[in-house]
Amino acid sequence: MDRAYRLQLLSVLANARVRDGRILVQLVHALSEFSPEAAMYLAEYGDPAALPELSRALDAHKLSMPDDPSDDHALFELREAIQLLGGKLTAAQRRKYECARLARRIAVSQRVGIHGERSRCAMRLWQWSTL
Amino acid sequence: MCPADQPPDNQSPNFVPADLGGGPLPLAEEPRSTTAQRVRDLLLGGGPVLPPQTAAEILAFGDAAVDPLLIILVDSQLRDPQGSAAGWAPVHAAQVLGQLPCERVVEPLLEVLAASAPLSPLRAAVEHGAGAAGGPACQSDSGDAAGGGPRLPAAAVVRVSQRPRS
Numbered sequence: 001m002d003r004a005y006r007l008q009l010l011s012v013l014a015n016a017r018v019r020d021g022r023i024l025v026q027l028v029h030a031l032s033e034f035s036p037e038a039a040m041y042l043a044e045y046g047d048p049a050a051l052p053e054l055s056r057a058l059d060a061h062k063l064s065m066p067d068d069p070s071d072d073h074a075l076f077e078l079r080e081a082i083q084l085l086g087g088k089l090t091a092a093q094r095r096k097y098e099c100a101r102l103a104r105r106i107a108v109s110q111r112v113g114i115h116g117e118r119s120r121c122a123m124r125l126w127q128w129s130t131l
Numbered sequence: 132m133c134p135a136d137q138p139p140d141n142q143s144p145n146f147v148p149a150d151l152g153g154g155p156l157p158l159a160e161e162p163r164s165t166t167a168q169r170v171r172d173l174l175l176g177g178g179p180v181l182p183p184q185t186a187a188e189i190l191a192f193g194d195a196a197v198d199p200l201l202i203i204l205v206d207s208q209l210r211d212p213q214g215s216a217a218g219w220a221p222v223h224a225a226q227v228l229g230q231l232p233c234e235r236v237v238e239p240l241l242e243v244l245a246a247s248a249p250l251s252p253l254r255a256a257v258e259h260g261a262g263a264a265g266g267p268a269c270q271s272d273s274g275d276a277a278g279g280g281p282r283l284p285a286a287a288v289v290r291v292s293q294r295p296r297s
Contacts, residue, residue: 002210016234
């Protein structure tokens with residue numbers, strides 16, 4: 001519940017329509033604790049000053065294992081926040097994002113049993129990972 | 132009788148000024164007090180889930196609900212899982228406040244956040260060390276996004292130390 005409480009506080013701060021450096025600090029600190037949510041709140045807060053921290057968080061994100069890409073939710077949110085704030089991904093970040101996206105597609109197609117899709121995605125993932 | 136002591140034409144000569152010392156609340160304060168009590172009753176009487184109709188009733192009070200919500204939000208005793216609403220009242224207060232954007236919520240929230248998440252000894256040491264060094268806390272290898280921006284040391288330093296080695 002403490003987690004829910006803190007997330008609500010951060011959400012209220014992010015959407016209070018007040019631009020205050022202390023809010024930015026709290027939201028950025030939260031990136032290490034609640035990455036996906038903090039990335040969303042930073043996007044809602046709307047200050048491009050968060051871009052370097054979002055970019056660092058994306059660099060620091062470790063891709064999850066291909067058979068369980070669920071941990072990559074943070075990566076998708078970080079990428080979304082960077083783009084919403086007007087930033088651009090570096091080439092390495094784009095590659096990381098594509099890997100995560102393909103891993104997610106493989107996982108989904110495994111779940112729904114689309115084997116052709118699965119093998120195409122697996123091939124592209126292999127190609128990306130060997131770049 | 133001096134003319135200044137005479138009551139105005141439209142006032143009864145028997146008019147007695149209200150006693151403001153410790154009596155019942157002045158009329159203007161009464162609705163606000165009622166709102167505060169109602170907001171408190173609604174939130175403390177609930178459980179882990181905030182029913183939409185409860186949220187709607189509180190939101191209908193508008194700006195008058197902000198202060199009562201803030202009082203619940205910052206009351207650390209209400210966060211006790213053994214207490215009223217199983218400790219969920221402050222969470223719900225924050226949730227409702229989020230739909231009543233208001234500048235004056237910022238200061239109390241920042242104080243609560245600072246108090247509810249004190250720096251761990253490691254983070255405090257890192258923050259202190261980074262401050263003493265005087266330089267940037269970390270450098271990004273992420274090209275164009277690695278420019279200026281606020282200096283946000285502790286979390287960033289900890290994250291950088293966790294960066295995968297290539």
